[in-house]
Amino acid sequence: MILKMLSTTREENYTLANIGNMDETMRRFDVAHKTINNIQGDNTIRIAITGSAKKGFTVALAAMSNDTKLPAYIVFKEGRLARIPPRVMAALRIPFNVRVYATQNG
Numbered sequence: 001m002i003l004k005m006l007s008t009t010r011e012e013n014y015t016l017a018n019i020g021n022m023d024e025t026m027r028r029f030d031v032a033h034k035t036i037n038n039i040q041g042d043n044t045i046r047i048a049i050t051g052s053a054k055k056g057f058t059v060a061l062a063a064m065s066n067d068t069k070l071p072a073y074i075v076f077k078e079g080r081l082a083r084i085p086p087r088v089m090a091a092l093r094i095p096f097n098v099r100v101y102a103t104q105n106g
Contacts, residue, residue, distance in 0.1 A: 020070070022062035054065050071097045078102035 057077070062070040078084060082104040094100055 016065035017068065019065040020062055021065075022060055022070075024060040025054055026058050029057075061062055067095075071099050074098060074100045076100070076102045077105060080104060 055077075058073075058075045060073040060075070062073075064070065076084060082100045082102050083102065089100070092100065
């Protein structure tokens, strides 16, 4: 793989800044635990969830071959309007190296 990349850079005059790698993963807002700690003898078990078990977001991380890290991308699925409400965006504390977007299909 590396030899192929090096031969391609020579043939096409690519620099290391032109070659990158990206990976993405889907995360859920509500992660249900498979086990719980409970006091022996309790008749009921209270499980706290947000009701968003099916809602999630995608996180994409990328870097270039010259050791440049690109900003992290977080993509939310926001229905047919495909935008995050301004009130929600104003409440978020987003680091300088993170970009937040919304799309219709996530």
